[in-house]
Amino acid sequence: MKNGIYHLGLAAIAVLCLLCIFGAFLGAENARAFFNSIPLAVWWIGFTVLLGGAIVVFRALHKRPMLLLIHAGCILILLGGLWGSRAGQKMTASITDKPWIEPCYLKLYPGRQSSTAYRTTDGQPLDLGFSVGLNDFQIHYYGNPVTVLFIQSDLGQWDIPPAKGADYLLSAQAGKVRVLETFSNLKIRMENGKPVASEGPAVESNPAWLLEFVSPDDKVTQQFVFEKFSGHAMPGYQFLVTPQKRGMVRDYISDVQVFRDGQPVAAKQIEVNYPLHYAGFHIYQDSWGQDESGQYSVLQVVPDCGVRLVFGGYFLLTIGLSGHFARKINSLRRLRKCS
Amino acid sequence: MQLKYSNEGLLIYAMMAVVAVGLVLRVIRKKQAAVFVAVIACLVGLTAWIMRWIAVEHIPMQNMFEVFLTLGVFLLPVGLAARRFTGIDPPSDGLGDFILTLIILFPAGFVFSDAPQKLPPALQSPLFGPHVAVYMLSYVLMAKAALQAGLGLYHHCTGCKQLNAHSPCEDYELSAYLLVCLGFPLLSLGLFLGSVWGKLAWGDWWGWDPKELWSLACWLMYLFYFHWRYLFRQKMPRTNCVCVILGLVFIIITLLWVNLSNVFRGMHNYAS
Ligand code: HEM
Numbered sequence: 176m177k178n179g180i181y182h183l184g185l186a187a188i189a190v191l192c193l194l195c196i197f198g199a200f201l202g203a204e205n206a207r208a209f210f211n212s213i214p215l216a217v218w219w220i221g222f223t224v225l226l227g228g229a230i231v232v233f234r235a236l237h238k239r240p241m242l243l244l245i246h247a248g249c250i251l252i253l254l255g256g257l258w259g260s261r262a263g264q265k266m267t268a269s270i271t272d273k274p275w276i277e278p279c280y281l282k283l284y285p286g287r288q289s290s291t292a293y294r295t296t297d298g299q300p301l302d303l304g305f306s307v308g309l310n311d312f313q314i315h316y317y318g319n320p321v322t323v324l325f326i327q328s329d330l331g332q333w334d335i336p337p338a339k340g341a342d343y344l345l346s347a348q349a350g351k352v353r354v355l356e357t358f359s360n361l362k363i364r365m366e367n368g369k370p371v372a373s374e375g376p377a378v379e380s381n382p383a384w385l386l387e388f389v390s391p392d393d394k395v396t397q398q399f400v401f402e403k404f405s406g407h408a409m410p411g412y413q414f415l416v417t418p419q420k421r422g423m424v425r426d427y428i429s430d431v432q433v434f435r436d437g438q439p440v441a442a443k444q445i446e447v448n449y450p451l452h453y454a455g456f457h458i459y460q461d462s463w464g465q466d467e468s469g470q471y472s473v474l475q476v477v478p479d480c481g482v483r484l485v486f487g488g489y490f491l492l493t494i495g496l497s498g499h500f501a502r503k504i505n506s507l508r509r510l511r512k513c514s
Numbered sequence: 515m516q517l518k519y520s521n522e523g524l525l526i527y528a529m530m531a532v533v534a535v536g537l538v539l540r541v542i543r544k545k546q547a548a549v550f551v552a553v554i555a556c557l558v559g560l561t562a563w564i565m566r567w568i569a570v571e572h573i574p575m576q577n578m579f580e581v582f583l584t585l586g587v588f589l590l591p592v593g594l595a596a597r598r599f600t601g602i603d604p605p606s607d608g609l610g611d612f613i614l615t616l617i618i619l620f621p622a623g624f625v626f627s628d629a630p631q632k633l634p635p636a637l638q639s640p641l642f643g644p645h646v647a648v649y650m651l652s653y654v655l656m657a658k659a660a661l662q663a664g665l666g667l668y669h670h671c672t673g674c675k676q677l678n679a680h681s682p683c684e685d686y687e688l689s690a691y692l693l694v695c696l697g698f699p700l701l702s703l704g705l706f707l708g709s710v711w712g713k714l715a716w717g718d719w720w721g722w723d724p725k726e727l728w729s730l731a732c733w734l735m736y737l738f739y740f741h742w743r744y745l746f747r748q749k750m751p752r753t754n755c756v757c758v759i760l761g762l763v764f765i766i767i768t769l770l771w772v773n774l775s776n777v778f779r780g781m782h783n784y785a786s
Contacts, residue, residue, distance in 0.1 A: 185741050192734035199724040199731070199771075206722040256720070278717065317632050423632050447635035448715050459717050477717040485719055489706040496699040504695050507688070508601035 180225070180232055187222055194218075211260055223253040241502070244495030251488025259481030267480065276301060280461060281474045283309035288434065292476050303476065305440070307458065311430040312472040314463065320422030324384060324400060326352065327415045337384055337418060347391065352414075355397070356385040372399075388413060405469055417465060429460055429472045445474065455479055515624055522569070525562035526583065526623045529555050530616060533590075537612040548608070552590050555615075559587035570630045575646040577631060581769070582622035585650055589615045592654045600692040602662075607689065610661040614654075641711040649704035653765055655697030656736075660762035662690040663755035670752055687751040690758045691743065698736050705733060728768040735761045 194215075198206035209215065230236045230246050237243055257263050261277070268275030279292035279301050288308030291300050323334040330349040342351045361383035362375035372385065382402040389395055390413075398416060401407050405417045426446055433441040433453050443451040451458040461475040518526070536551035563583060566574040574580035593611035633642075666686030708729075709719040720726065739757035746753070 181741075181745065185738065185745065188734055188738045188741060192731050192738060195727045195731040195734065198722065199727040203721060203723045206724070206727060210722060424635065425632070426635055426638070448639040448711075450714065450717070457713075457717060475717050482713060482719065486706075486710065486713075489709060493699065493703050493706050496702050500695040500699055504600055504692055507692060511601060511688070 177232055180229060184225060184229055187225060191222070211262070216257075216260075216262065219253060219257060223250055223257070226250050226253070239499075241495045241499035244491045245499060246495075248488045248490070248492030248495055251484050251491065253488075255481035255484030255486075255488060257481070258484065264478060264480050274302075274304065276303065276456075276476070276478055278475065278477045279303075281307055281476060282464075282471050283307065283312075283429075283474065284469060284471045285309050285312050288432075295475070305433055305435045305454065307474065307476075308432045308434060309429055309472055309474075310432060312463065312470065313428045313430075314420070314424060315426040315428070316420070316422035317425050318422065320420035322418055323421050324354075324386070325417050325419045327417075328413060334419075334421065342389075350388060350390040352389070353387050354384055355387045358383045358385075361399070361401070382418075384416075384418075386416060405465065405467070408467075415467075419465065427460060427463055427472070429474060431458065431474070433458075452479070516627070518623065518628055520628060522562045522566050522583070523623065523628060525558055525565070526586075526619055529559040529562065529586070530619050530623060532558060533612055533615050533619070537609070537616070540609050540612055545608075548612075552612070556587065556590050559583075559619075563587045570632075572633050572637075573643045573646075575643070575650070576633065576637065577626070579622055579626040579628045581646070581650065582618055582626060585654060586615055586619035586622055588650070589618060589654050592651060593658060596655055596658065596693060596696060600689075600696060602689040602692055606665055606686075607658065607662065610658060614657055614661065618657075636715045639711055639715060641707050641714070645704060645707040645711055648700050648707060652697040652700035652704060653769070655693050655700070656758075656762055656765055659690045659693035659697065660759050662686045662693065663758035666690060666755040667752060667759075683751050683755075684748055687748060687754055690755060694736060694739065694758060694761070698740070701733055701736065705729065725768060725771050728764065728771055732761060732764040732768055735764050 194210075198209055201209055226246055226249055230243065230250075235242055236246050258267065264277070265275055267273075278295045280295060281289055281292045283289060286309070288306045290303050290306035292303050293299065294301055322337050324337050326333045326335065326345070328349065331346060333343075333345050335343050335352060335354070337354065337357065339354050339357055342353045344351050356372070358372070358374055359382055360375040360377060360379050361372060361381045363370050363372050365371070375381070384400045386398045386400060387395060388398065396411060396413060398409075398412050398414065399407060400416045400418065402418050408415070429445045431443055431445050431451060432439050433451070441451060441453040443449075445451050445458060445460045447460050450460075455478055457477050457479055459475040459477065461473045463470065463472050465471070517523070532551060532555040536548050536555060539548040539551060563574060566580065566583065570576070570580075575584055590611050593607070593614075597607060663686065666683045669682040669686060708726075712721060713719040735757065739754065739761065742757060743754050748754070
């Protein structure tokens, strides 16, 4: 019986190794689905039970503290993994009668807050039960980033330098573009019923560019582009043009505050590698973007189910392995010296 | 194949030349001189490593070039420490360190690009250094173990058993075992630190990424080896040795997966 359990354990380790290799050929998304499928769920639970049984059955595994730490640590990791999986979270939610909040993301513009997040898997809106406000969002670059004018249309996307000068050929279908004028403080006044653009006083600032597009059939259109109103559009504008910075990003930082029932309950400068932890959730800096309403920050909200169990398990495992093998090496060394 | 004329590149070639001299001295059994030459080789390598650190402004463990440079520079001192720790000292181990150093420095010197890269936000973590360093330390130990295991297979003879003495195979097998005993806790620590980092940077301690799965397969291979060896002790030295060698094969696949996966089209990995 004991022998049988040990052989089963040995075989289980070999099978798990082969499953990992198989999973590596699937790619991350398919591997996640595979290892979370029902047959594999049965496998994980069976493996955990086997380990538990081994600790009970084998004297060495519960009498020798290091071996106990090792095997119990593995059980904790497996339990944490089971609990943290989608199915595990769903089950906990139904047992505890709490709403089940899956990993989701928030899209926030500076100065705004929201309690609605969108599920990572299918984009469905979810109510978080608390709201997250973005005070400020900053991007830091290695060195100085260069500003470009980013031009988008159905025909393609282009970057052009924001300086007055030469024609740029976008493509045969899209035609040419030229920066006609640059302004550091654009003011528009009306002259004889027509809008006229000119530089305003230097104390204010409203950087802007006037672009001239020439279509392949020689139709000329002009467009204003504003740094501060990046969504600016007028009837007849063919292209969406936004000034953007280009450079290698060193950091992006969201200054975030969490509110529950209108009261601030947590705050942090969230960066990659430094999430905010609040009420069973980690809130991460995920990415950022820019659209007609300006620059926004994308935050990821992830429940922390099972994470403490997993890391506790890892800790026991590492301690146990170090202790066990330190002793082993020492005793073998002595043995060798004698012989 | 690509020659490097940068200072680091030239220092790598210099180190390889000095290591080759050490190897020759070791072969003709001038042990003292070989140790002296090994120290010089390490100093040359360390200079390259520090220069690289200063040039890229972060610990040089980011890309393949830097990883192999670090492995090559620190293999000899790690090997020496491992010998002290485990008490093994068959002549093959010292000799093996010279050979392994040459093998590992080769791709750094001739294959991988040394274009400097800035650290993207995800890599700017206090866990970056420890996670990679611990893994590399254990990889070096596992490589040394695989070498001993290989020698064990090579020297296997059924006749020795009857003489009732230590067969060389058993000796090599034991050396391999001791080295894996030293490397395995480090491999586990690397996995641990990687999981913590994954949780902090990406929101999950396990992402089912091919590279992660390969690293778990390595860990499980050695786990299998320990349980197998516990079951059969040294009754099956050859099978034990095969496990240790397979472990290293898996490690190499893990290390090079990003490069190898170009062979298998459409695969996900960190680099893409
Ligand atoms: C799944 C079923 C498993 C069973 C039935 C099992 C059983 C055992 C047994 C009976 C021993 C021998 C104890 C002794 O030295 O007297 C042992 C040793 C050990 N087990 Fe497990 N184990 C299992 C899984 C694991 C796992 C998942 C790990 C992961 C860390 C592990 C790590 C170890 C280690 C490191 C040793 C010491 C080996 C040595 O001293 O050479 N075991 N195990």
